[in-house]
Amino acid sequence: MNNTAQYTTIDLLPNELWWGGRAADGRLMPFGAQPFSCDLATWKHEDGQLPEASNQSAPLLVSTCGRYVWCDKPFAFSFDGKHLTVQADHAVTVHGDGDGTLRDAFLAASRNHFPPSGATPAKAMFAKPQYNTWIEMPYRPTQQAVLDYADAMLAADMPPGVLMIDDKWSPDYGTWTFDPATFPDPQEMLRQLHDKGFDVIVWLVPFVSPDSAVFRELEARGLMLRDRHGRTAIRRWWNGLSAVLDLSNPEARQWIRGRLDALCELGVDGFKFDGADLYDFHDDDLPSTPMTSNDMCEQWAAIGVHYPFNEFRACWKMGGQPLAQRLQDKPAAWDEHGIGSLIPEMLAQGMIGQPFVCPDMIGGGEVNSAKHSNVDQEFFVRYAQIAALSPMMQFSTAPSRVLDADHLEAVRKALAIREEYLPTILRLADHAAQTGEPIIRPMAYHFPDMDTVTDQFLLGSDIIVAPCTQRHAVSRRVSIPEGRWRGDDGQVIAGPAVIDTPCPLDRLPRFMREG
Incomplete structure (x- = not known):
């Protein structure tokens, strides 16, 4: 926060607890009884670690006594056991008289600040399992491998679903066309997948490979983000170094929309929008329109609203919009950072206005953690059971490859339970679209x-x-x-x-x- 920020101190009511802020802090919610602090304008935790800390966040706190705090911009806040202190660019108003419930607080905040759009993501995102190629073929999907992956699911009596082709299906980042060396006939592949009952999503990021033809075009048009020196910003992310699309520029946003619309004309159904985390943008960058890191993240999410098949792992605000929000990639661990984080963080997502949530890929999405061999089969089953009655359910590791007969049968039973409750899940998705209430x-x-x-x-x-x-x-x-x-x-x-x-x-x- 800057030096002009104002502090607002709020006395906590007896037994009052609070939800909100960052989904990644869900395991620490509700706040109030113990000391806690964070700054929604930065991606770091207090210890300076965990760059994913603000992957999904909103300027909202809601209390079990029916009160809430909302700012249009990010703010810092802290609890000391007796007080809530909010640091923002202006004095903060606490809404509500303290004579209500958590539900009262959430519905009032939703109605006043992020009213529901009336729409959901594509119903197939709920009605079908999702399958992501990430763990089975990280950084190396091919046309034949994708078709084989789909066939392996069907052969194992898994139902067809929403198939996500992850990283490196294109020749370069920013060149959002299928790589002809690995996908020689993408239109035929899409036809075959559709005939098998799959909808198809492809992965993308707001990055552009330096020195590619697309990079030269966009740099010449002034559509790349500039750093504090006025040069094209080159940022390190989890898969190397790339330039960053200037999401503050309407022309840049229209450019990416054009690429996505062309893929839809080819037969792609939608998109996994990755990246655009707060740490991809710097406070001293020189965007074409003044914007904070949070604003840039919000602009990326706003593009997704145009595509009913969508998925996000990073998001700022956008409550009430028809966006599918998956938790950040999790380690394959029996602890509070692995399987123990799933329920608290999905609940936190709902309480910041994101009802259409999904736990991470079953078994964990950290590619170095969800090993190809020696999978903990019990862990995989318990993960699948959490996902079974979550709004959405996503596989990546192929269950039939890593599970014995008993554990595979337990996963199939989780799928059967989901099928039993699917009418309820779909009804609640429609209810969320109309009221904003979490599923x-x-x-x-x-x-x-x-x-x-x-x-x-x-x-x-x-x-x-x-x-x-x-x-x-x-x-x-x-x-x-x-x-x-x-x-x-x-x-x-x-x-x-x-x-x-x-x-x-x-x-x-x-x-x-x-x-």
Whole structure:
């Protein structure tokens, strides 16, 4: 924050807790009881690490007492156990009188600041599994390998779905056409995939390979971002060094739209919009129109609204828009950064206005972590169970390649559970498009006395989903709110209660409110 920022100190009400800010902080939510601070204008955590910290964020905090804080621009905030302090370019107003609920706060903020658009991403993004080529062929997809990947899924009795062709399907970054050396007849490939029942998404970033023909064209037209010296900015990202499209320039945005529309005419159904993280842009850059890093990230997301098949891993604001938001790539780990982060971070996504969420690729999307051999099969199954009743479900590692018969059957059972609940998921997606309400919700969203329960979630208002996230666990603890709830095992529980429920490998515990 700059030196002209103003501080607003807000006294916390008794037992008041808060959600919001950054999705990556979901495992630390709700805030208030313990010291915590962050700055939404930067990508770094307090320790200066984890560049993905602000991959999805919004200038919103909502409280369990019905209050909320919103700024149109990024702000810094901190909790000390008694106060919430907000540092912004102007004095901040706290909305609400403190005599309400978390749901009251969220709906008021949504209505006033990011009203729902009335649209969802393409329904196939929910109705079908998603398959991403990333883990099976990182940086080296080919036409034949993509077709073989689709056939392998079908041969393993996996349903056709939304197939994402990931990094390096094009000859250069910015040259958004299929590489003829590896995709000799992309139109025929797309025809075959469509005939098999797949929709096809391709990956892209707002980067341009230096010295490519496209780079020379765009630099001559003034469409590349300039650094503080006025030279074309060259940035290091996870796959090398590239120039950056100046997303503040309407002509640059129109240029990328033209490339994407041409791919749609070829037969591509949509796009995985990667990159445009806050750290891709610098405060002293010289964009054609003055914009912050957050603004640039928002401009990238705004392009995606034009394409019903879309996916984002980085986003600023854009609450209420029909954008599919996947969590950042996760390690294949039984800890709070791996499988333990999925539920809290998806809940956090919903509470900043992003209802159309997806956990990371099943088994973990960190390419160096989700190994091609020696996959932890139990971990893979438990990950699939979390995804099964999330709004969207995405595979990358082919289950039939890494799982034995018992574990593969457990994954198929998770898919069957999703099929059973699919009408509910689709109804909730439509409801989110009209009201902004998350599809999956914190327990506290409907039950204020359960404000710290974040390892289970509500699918809508009447279904508790309590996946097992502990290695070798045979049971897990579930918090049941007031009312009568029938488990998938037939047990009826009168709440409020805390129970231990069995978690055999093939069970995804869930409880339906009776009446």
